[in-house]
Amino acid sequence: MHSLIRPNAWVGLKLPSGSTKVMQIIPNTTISLGKYGAFPANLVLGRPYHLTFEVLDKTSEENFSRLRIVPASELHAEAIAEEDEAEGNATPATGSANDAVITATEGEEFSLVDEKGNVVARSGREVIDDSAIQTLTQDEIEELKREGNNAGKDVITKLMLSHTALDQKTTFSLAKYKLLKTKKYIRRFQVVPIDVASFAQWQLEEKDASKIMDLRAEMFGLVGCWGNVHYGGEDSIIDDPHSRTDQGEETCVPIQTDELKGRWLAVDDTCGMLVAAMAERMGVLYPKEGNEEEETTTEQTAEAKQEVKTETPTQNGTAKENGDVEMADAVPETTVPERPKTTATNKKQKVRPRGSDFAIPFSQTNTLTIIHSTSQPNLSLLNYWNFDITAPNHPPHPLLNHLLNLTWLQLLKPELDTSYSTPPPTASAEELASWKPSRRGNFHRKRRRFARTRYIVDSTRAGNFSGLVCASSMDPISILKHTLPLLSGGAPVAIYSPSIEPLAALADCFSVPRRTAWTSGNVPETVGKSLEELERWEGNEQFPLNPTLLQGVSIHTSRARRWQVLPMRTHPLMTERGGADGYVFTAWRAKPAEGRVEARGKFKKIQPSSNKKASKAEEESTPVETPAAVEEDDAATAVKRKRADTLPPLDTEGASTPENAATDDVASPTKKRKVDGEVEV
Amino acid sequence: MDGTMAPVTRSQAPKISPFLEPGKTTKVGSLAILQLSRDNLQPVYLKAPAGKHDGYAEGAVVNTRYGSFPHSTMIGVPWGSQIRASKVDTGSRGRNNKRKRDKSDDNGREASATVTEEKTEQESTPAEVNDGSTAATKKVVADVSGFIHILPPTPEVWTSSLPHRTQVVYTPDYSYVLHRIRARPGSVLIEAGAGSGSFSHASVRAVYNGYPTEGERKGKVYSFEFHEQRYHKMNKELEEHNLDSLVHLTHRDVYNGGFLIDGKSPEAEAIFLDLPAPWEALHHLSRRNPKNPQDKDWVSPLNPRKSAHICTFSPCIEQVTKTVSALRRLGWVDIDMVEIANRKYHTSRERVGLNLSMDRGVNNSARDVDEALARLTEIETRFREHAAKSKESDDEMDGDDDGLIKRHEKKEQKGGKKRGGDKKVKIDHKPASPESFETPASGMPLWMEGRLITRGEPEIKTHTSYLVFATLPREWTEEDEATAAARHPVVGEQKVIGVVDKAARKQERREQLQKATGNRKARRMERAAELAVTAEGGASGVVP
Ligand SMILES: C[S@@+](CC[C@H](N)C(=O)[O-])C[C@H]1O[C@@H](n2cnc3c(N)ncnc32)[C@H](O)[C@@H]1O
Numbered sequence A: 001m002h003s004l005i006r007p008n009a010w011v012g013l014k015l016p017s018g019s020t021k022v023m024q025i026i027p028n029t030t031i032s033l034g035k036y037g038a039f040p041a042n043l044v045l046g047r048p049y050h051l052t053f054e055v056l057d058k059t060s061e062e063n064f065s066r067l068r069i070v071p072a073s074e075l076h077a078e079a080i081a082e083e084d085e086a087e088g089n090a091t092p093a094t095g096s097a098n099d100a101v102i103t104a105t106e107g108e109e110f111s112l113v114d115e116k117g118n119v120v121a122r123s124g125r126e127v128i129d130d131s132a133i134q135t136l137t138q139d140e141i142e143e144l145k146r147e148g149n150n151a152g153k154d155v156i157t158k159l160m161l162s163h164t165a166l167d168q169k170t171t172f173s174l175a176k177y178k179l180l181k182t183k184k185y186i187r188r189f190q191v192v193p194i195d196v197a198s199f200a201q202w203q204l205e206e207k208d209a210s211k212i213m214d215l216r217a218e219m220f221g222l223v224g225c226w227g228n229v230h231y232g233g234e235d236s237i238i239d240d241p242h243s244r245t246d247q248g249e250e251t252c253v254p255i256q257t258d259e260l261k262g263r264w265l266a267v268d269d270t271c272g273m274l275v276a277a278m279a280e281r282m283g284v285l286y287p288k289e290g291n292e293e294e295e296t297t298t299e300q301t302a303e304a305k306q307e308v309k310t311e312t313p314t315q316n317g318t319a320k321e322n323g324d325v326e327m328a329d330a331v332p333e334t335t336v337p338e339r340p341k342t343t344a345t346n347k348k349q350k351v352r353p354r355g356s357d358f359a360i361p362f363s364q365t366n367t368l369t370i371i372h373s374t375s376q377p378n379l380s381l382l383n384y385w386n387f388d389i390t391a392p393n394h395p396p397h398p399l400l401n402h403l404l405n406l407t408w409l410q411l412l413k414p415e416l417d418t419s420y421s422t423p424p425p426t427a428s429a430e431e432l433a434s435w436k437p438s439r440r441g442n443f444h445r446k447r448r449r450f451a452r453t454r455y456i457v458d459s460t461r462a463g464n465f466s467g468l469v470c471a472s473s474m475d476p477i478s479i480l481k482h483t484l485p486l487l488s489g490g491a492p493v494a495i496y497s498p499s500i501e502p503l504a505a506l507a508d509c510f511s512v513p514r515r516t517a518w519t520s521g522n523v524p525e526t527v528g529k530s531l532e533e534l535e536r537w538e539g540n541e542q543f544p545l546n547p548t549l550l551q552g553v554s555i556h557t558s559r560a561r562r563w564q565v566l567p568m569r570t571h572p573l574m575t576e577r578g579g580a581d582g583y584v585f586t587a588w589r590a591k592p593a594e595g596r597v598e599a600r601g602k603f604k605k606i607q608p609s610s611n612k613k614a615s616k617a618e619e620e621s622t623p624v625e626t627p628a629a630v631e632e633d634d635a636a637t638a639v640k641r642k643r644a645d646t647l648p649p650l651d652t653e654g655a656s657t658p659e660n661a662a663t664d665d666v667a668s669p670t671k672k673r674k675v676d677g678e679v680e681v
Numbered sequence B: 001m002d003g004t005m006a007p008v009t010r011s012q013a014p015k016i017s018p019f020l021e022p023g024k025t026t027k028v029g030s031l032a033i034l035q036l037s038r039d040n041l042q043p044v045y046l047k048a049p050a051g052k053h054d055g056y057a058e059g060a061v062v063n064t065r066y067g068s069f070p071h072s073t074m075i076g077v078p079w080g081s082q083i084r085a086s087k088v089d090t091g092s093r094g095r096n097n098k099r100k101r102d103k104s105d106d107n108g109r110e111a112s113a114t115v116t117e118e119k120t121e122q123e124s125t126p127a128e129v130n131d132g133s134t135a136a137t138k139k140v141v142a143d144v145s146g147f148i149h150i151l152p153p154t155p156e157v158w159t160s161s162l163p164h165r166t167q168v169v170y171t172p173d174y175s176y177v178l179h180r181i182r183a184r185p186g187s188v189l190i191e192a193g194a195g196s197g198s199f200s201h202a203s204v205r206a207v208y209n210g211y212p213t214e215g216e217r218k219g220k221v222y223s224f225e226f227h228e229q230r231y232h233k234m235n236k237e238l239e240e241h242n243l244d245s246l247v248h249l250t251h252r253d254v255y256n257g258g259f260l261i262d263g264k265s266p267e268a269e270a271i272f273l274d275l276p277a278p279w280e281a282l283h284h285l286s287r288r289n290p291k292n293p294q295d296k297d298w299v300s301p302l303n304p305r306k307s308a309h310i311c312t313f314s315p316c317i318e319q320v321t322k323t324v325s326a327l328r329r330l331g332w333v334d335i336d337m338v339e340i341a342n343r344k345y346h347t348s349r350e351r352v353g354l355n356l357s358m359d360r361g362v363n364n365s366a367r368d369v370d371e372a373l374a375r376l377t378e379i380e381t382r383f384r385e386h387a388a389k390s391k392e393s394d395d396e397m398d399g400d401d402d403g404l405i406k407r408h409e410k411k412e413q414k415g416g417k418k419r420g421g422d423k424k425v426k427i428d429h430k431p432a433s434p435e436s437f438e439t440p441a442s443g444m445p446l447w448m449e450g451r452l453i454t455r456g457e458p459e460i461k462t463h464t465s466y467l468v469f470a471t472l473p474r475e476w477t478e479e480d481e482a483t484a485a486a487r488h489p490v491v492g493e494q495k496v497i498g499v500v501d502k503a504a505r506k507q508e509r510r511e512q513l514q515k516a517t518g519n520r521k522a523r524r525m526e527r528a529a530e531l532a533v534t535a536e537g538g539a540s541g542v543v544p
Helices: A077-088 A094-104 A138-147 A151-162 A164-168 A196-207 A217-226 A273-282 A292-300 A302-314 A317-323 A380-385 A398-402 A408-412 A429-434 A437-461 A476-486 A501-508 A512-519 A531-535 A616-621 A633-646 A669-680 B093-107 B109-122 B126-131 B155-159 B171-180 B198-207 B228-240 B317-329 B369-393 B401-418 B478-487 B502-516 B521-540
Strands: A010-014 A020-024 A029-032 A038-040 A052-055 A067-070 A111-114 A119-122 A177-180 A188-193 A261-268 A365-372 A403-407 A467-471 A492-497 A550-564 A583-589 B031-037 B040-045 B061-064 B067-070 B082-087 B141-151 B188-192 B220-225 B247-251 B270-273 B308-314 B333-352 B451-456 B466-472 B495-498
Touching: A010 A196, A020 A196, A020 B495, A038 A052, A077 B317, A196 A217, A196 A273, A196 A380, A196 B171, A217 A273, A217 A467, A217 A492, A217 A550, A217 A583, A217 B155, A217 B171, A261 A273, A261 A476, A273 A365, A273 A380, A273 A398, A273 A467, A365 A398, A365 A408, A365 A437, A398 A403, A403 A408, A403 A437, A408 A437, A408 A476, A467 A476, A476 A492, A476 A501, A492 A501, A501 A550, A501 A583, A501 B333, A501 B451, A550 B141, A550 B171, B031 B061, B031 B155, B040 B061, B067 B141, B155 B171, B155 B198, B171 B198, B171 B308, B171 B333, B171 B466, B188 B198, B198 B220, B198 B270, B220 B228, B228 B247, B308 B317, B317 B333, B317 B466
Parallel strands: A029 B495, A261 A365, A261 A467, A365 A403, A467 A492, B067 B082, B188 B220, B188 B270, B220 B247, B270 B308
Antiparallel strands: A010 A020, A010 A188, A029 A038, A052 A067, A052 A188, A111 A119, A111 A177, A492 A583, A550 A583, A550 B333, B031 B040, B031 B141, B061 B067, B082 B141, B308 B466, B333 B451, B333 B466
């Protein structure tokens, strides 16, 4: 992630209204923020992120506005003044606090604007728009003054009351107006980098939440951590086999399963948002940073531009257009396009010399493999990070060597996939030389595609992934059916869903009764099957998934509650974004032991609770007791009891439990009792 | 491939932390997390089976309420493996340590989390050392029941199994914090205080981008802790976890001592303060000496080239007020405060019905009005039959019909609870025979019966701490500005981007289309899609 704003970078411009504009900073253009002013893009290029700029008035000599960096002390002036006031005065009256506010920012102008942003009044000036004025009763004014929990309103009141012109008219309907503390204030903006956190928040709150399945910041955190997504090791690129053009698939590099490390599997129906978040955690979303100041300069100079242009004609499609900034960026004006075009931000770097047709560009480590249900994955949001998976000749990007994609067909029935199952064309060097360039190009393209598809499909099917992360609209049960066998032992699974129902249905596949029935050998279909066969369990109605393949199944959700922190006015925000809460299913891939495994617990169960509707007398007659999970033990016990009569007793100690792995921590029996008591009430 | 059974000393231990790259199988010397039950996790350092250990002929053994697990059965197996309990030969040990074992069972998680380590320390009695590799470790015999799972260490499982020395930051909080403070591969992160190391383990995973070679800047955590025992304990852990070259722990009071390492800047860009008074440490985390900005000798611990992101973690609102005030005065921007509420859900089957199998999870009352009606009707019919019969055969009856109905109903209710499986309501109550549960009347196996429901965990954490976030942009001097201005001079005629008026937008689109003609079909389609989107966005994208 760069700390200086680079040419053509996608950035967020945070405006005084609280909204953010996401746009690309194209050199030698004018950026218009509408009523917040316009300024030359070059004035923010090469400057650091997170600074707040103010658009200055044009001077008589120049035909553009310059920018001023607003120091933090000025940004916080109001709050600091209030704080000082509060400190000096234990119970400050609202009125006096306002006096302080105004004196603290003395010399500045206050403006009152209506909903459309038209200035209605300015401190120390005439009322501009009489028609906008509405009368307010004296009571309303008094109430506004009393309210005092909103700095803006306080100051508006203050402003109105102090304003002679307004005095006559009594005053305004405050709800209709917004205070902008100064005319200058209106024209402030802050530039924030487009990283996963800031972009996702914008997409969620201002753009289109459904596109990213309502993924909140909390969910990125949970999914990323529970999925254990992190940097998966130094790049390891397979040696180029240097196959000759007359050699076929037998010269493709074989998969070296032991070299495959730090690989995560993902299913992403969030247009690439999930992939971006994972790539960020793996360190493959942003280009490597060099000396930024120098890099941005060279690009800026005329020679650099020239160089780029001469390079591009050899490339085709998107990449070619991207070289031409003027043309490539003709569309994204006005608003942010849904699919921003990729632009090489790192043009200085040369495209790595291409290897032979069968060379595999992917690293064997630190990779992200996505499985998609359409023939091309939808990763359109990655364009904000200058990555376009559809571009044939992509400028350098870390995702190029670390993002692998394949379809469900390629994963499950590769023999039906044309690009996997059609052998690569071969031709002798002489033959090739006799062809037209376009035919030659086609020939190489086919061979390259074959080798890559072959590599991706075979390496994915080799399994041993370090984790699985999903944010998909597909049924998670069907996803797990085919991906569980691909996970290495102990690998985490983290599945996001905007609603809890699909995850509950998934968790139910691993319920204690299911597992108990499965491990007790009561499922005829499993009898005589090896562990490997059971790992690839096809699923049936009663057992959609092999219930022993996951451990520690949990469903959780997190919600951040935002607070306003101001002197004497600290409280949670009154409203926040609603909609989907978002839930995460987590578990670890288990490697079940061969044969029947009985669980046990060396302790006596505490008395069952009344909500279980069993009489005490009957409980006592039950010979064996189990450790209890508040929810799950009921059913588990039932199965066990049931089994106790159909199977020979296995646990001679008389202290067996059907499944200890899902039972509660029995270290706190008192706590459990309490809980049960509560249920009863 | 790595199931080497030979004893390995620490120096030979794998270089890469098992937290970062556990490998496919468990290894001697590595930390592993034993999952006893869903929320009962126990850390253990796997030891080579070199002769008797602590009185066990099988070498080191983990005892749990689910059975005994010799380390030898847990080494060289794939992570995630289900491990069967073993019949261990307690031999001489049995009596000696019985009391201790009992204690650990009773105390549950806390006790068992440390018990393995205690044993480790006891182990080196001369006799055992002399036995060395020649002493045949007793062959392990599988027990008839009991099992656990063995998991690779991750910050998540470590957080819920680590030996607590302090309050710790749990996954819902740290996952959000790390996301917000932009802790990523390559970041340098400052943390204080280290406490029990929960946050440290999560943050090192976030910033890790390889082990540093001499003089190389790599992602790293600089952690500070002024409590001496905690400092030593954590240093030991970091070493055991092969994280010592990625987490640099310093024993220091950061309020007074600040965050420099040997007088040099760690150049951090992410900061997490879990301290009682974060505002007392904040002045160190500036770009310049806050008391004297001209002070040339003052060294900032922050990366001068990057924005810094901070999070402070405080349970009380008063702490927040002070922290936020200090942040404002020190020039931090984007100050934001949130608290995280996390909830866990359990799923279960809610089984309600008169005809469901009988067991404790089932609510044997009517599932719906129809079922209630059917039952009432049946009782009524039976009563009539019974009454008619009684009238015929028994004239001694007292004729109190109401009383009879009540008596019947009482019996019914009792019977109904006891016997769900029968379609017919039986008045005579017999103890339920297990066979009747075999096939529930619903025809469904138990695990599919009833409605799938979710409900929250019985106890929820409603407050952990308040999280205050802020950003400190990098310093930007007039010289910096002059250099940037020279590199990016403002040139003449300029195209307007951003908010442009309708006419200009239309004109551009027209030009766009003209350029597009003649391009490949695919490109054309892409552009059409883009235009559609732009048009749609144009309507909504006006800056408010
Ligand atoms: C709540 S604990 C931190 C827990 C830690 N975040 C974790 O997740 O395990 C707070 C720690 O800060 C340490 N501490 C308090 N004041 C300190 C200071 N001035 N300098 C360094 N450490 C301090 C305490 O000793 C304590 O261990």
